[in-house]
Amino acid sequence: MEQTAKKGILLMNLGSPDSTEVKDVRRYLNEFLMDERVIDMPYLKRLLLVKGLITPFRAPKSAEAYRTIWTKEGSPLIVLTQQLQEALQQQVDVPVEIAMRYGNPTVQHGFDALMKKVPGLEEVIAVPLYPHYAMSSYETAVEYAKEIHQKQEYPFKLEFIKPYYNEPNYIEALAENIKPYLQQEYDHILFSYHGIPERHLVKTDPTGSHCMMNGNCCSTSSAAHATCYRHQCFTTTNLVTDKLGITKDKFSVSFQSRLGRDPWLKPYTDFRLTDMPKEGIKKLLILCPAFVSDCLETLEEIEERGKETFMEAGGETYKMIPCLNTHPLWVKTIADWTKAIVAGNKEMVLVK
Numbered sequence: 236m237e238q239t240a241k242k243g244i245l246l247m248n249l250g251s252p253d254s255t256e257v258k259d260v261r262r263y264l265n266e267f268l269m270d271e272r273v274i275d276m277p278y279l280k281r282l283l284l285v286k287g288l289i290t291p292f293r294a295p296k297s298a299e300a301y302r303t304i305w306t307k308e309g310s311p312l313i314v315l316t317q318q319l320q321e322a323l324q325q326q327v328d329v330p331v332e333i334a335m336r337y338g339n340p341t342v343q344h345g346f347d348a349l350m351k352k353v354p355g356l357e358e359v360i361a362v363p364l365y366p367h368y369a370m371s372s373y374e375t376a377v378e379y380a381k382e383i384h385q386k387q388e389y390p391f392k393l394e395f396i397k398p399y400y401n402e403p404n405y406i407e408a409l410a411e412n413i414k415p416y417l418q419q420e421y422d423h424i425l426f427s428y429h430g431i432p433e434r435h436l437v438k439t440d441p442t443g444s445h446c447m448m449n450g451n452c453c454s455t456s457s458a459a460h461a462t463c464y465r466h467q468c469f470t471t472t473n474l475v476t477d478k479l480g481i482t483k484d485k486f487s488v489s490f491q492s493r494l495g496r497d498p499w500l501k502p503y504t505d506f507r508l509t510d511m512p513k514e515g516i517k518k519l520l521i522l523c524p525a526f527v528s529d530c531l532e533t534l535e536e537i538e539e540r541g542k543e544t545f546m547e548a549g550g551e552t553y554k555m556i557p558c559l560n561t562h563p564l565w566v567k568t569i570a571d572w573t574k575a576i577v578a579g580n581k582e583m584v585l586v587k
């Protein structure tokens with residue numbers, strides 16, 4: 236490949252265990268949950284909780300769950316991120332690599348691979364594969380990449396694509412991805428976002444007085460919205476339903492995948508799946524826009540277990556709409572953003 240710009244792209248996703256063996260799942264969970272932006276407790280307390288309580292019980296169960304979705308190529312999340320890399324590489328003339336926040340391939344591996352491909356590498360554009368800002372997803376990916384960049388004294392400049400929850404071309408891709416599923420009969424569409432503990436919203440609120448102060452906090456104008464996960468999830472939902480002409484009575488938002496006993500964002504997806512058939516919602520479409528690539532939390536929690544919950548509660552049809560994965564409009568969107576940055580347009584760059 237002839238290099239015109241000494242730049243590279245790094246697609247950053249969350250990561251998966253190396254295999255479905257309990258020892259690999261244990262190592263992955265320990266790394267993930269010892270992240271202070273995920274379990275936000277003082278180190279010793281976190282260590283005791285994660286290594287003494289959560290991981291020993293969770294690792295065998297999670298390993299079993301991973302076995303139900305694992306493919307011969309490996310974890311769906313990793314395989315789909317690789318497929319996104321390949322599709323994007325067809326559209327841009329700077330090298331594209333992938334890296335995971337936890338597990339493999341690491342961020343350092345991604346940086347080294349780009350350095351190898353581009354002698355004299357001047358700039359890396361990192362694309363966090365999270366549309367919304369949460370300290371346990373977007374923020375930790377960015378801060379971790381910055382830490383590796385600094386510690387290893389890489390000579391290139393590192394830039395990040397900003398959260399894109401409201402970007403018109405992202406919304407358009409999401410809408411196009413949903414559209415074919417609207418042909419089938421449905422009573423309701425549930426937008427199920429990954430949950431976070433409520434206190435994380437308070438922690439990332441730069442105003443110190445906005446998030447969770449009242450039920451409408453996310454719909455009133457505030458500087459906090461730049462880092463308010465709840466606001467951003469509602470915004471994505473409203474923009475995409477507006478675009479598709481889906482009326483307010485036909486959709487709602489819920490939050491999935493909670494861990495532990497603290498209050499997480501509500502309503503909880505599993506509770507809603509149990510209640511909806513009783514409310515007359517029998518035919519459900521469900522999607523998980525917090526994820527760009529299908530993963531354990533979509534394929535096992537929502538597509539498999541969620542369906543069981545809904546059908547056992549009296550539901551009739553249940554269809555999960557896949558994540559954006561390698562949807563052509565999504566690939567084009569990332570290509571357009573990164574090409575613009577390579578050309579010197581900084582509109583999509585995170586400013587901190």
Ligand SMILES: C=CC1=C(C)c2cc3[nH]c(cc4nc(cc5[nH]c(cc1n2)c(C)c5CCC(=O)O)C(CCC(=O)O)=C4C)c(C)c3C=C
Nearest residue numbers: 249250251273297312369371372429431494525530531532
């Ligand atoms: C939107 C992205 C994500 C946020 C925000 C997030 C927060 C968060 N997650 C946990 C705990 C777990 N999450 C797990 C899996 C998982 N989480 C995300 C994304 C976000 N997490 C993804 C893409 C995945 C799937 C990974 C895969 O390999 O497919 C898991 C591991 C699986 C399990 O045991 O259930 C845990 C644990 C917390 C505590 C948290 C916020 C505080």
Ligand SMILES: [Fe+2]
Nearest residue numbers: 452453463466
């Ligand atoms: Fe908010």
Ligand SMILES: [Fe+2]
Nearest residue numbers: 249429492532
């Ligand atoms: Fe998670």
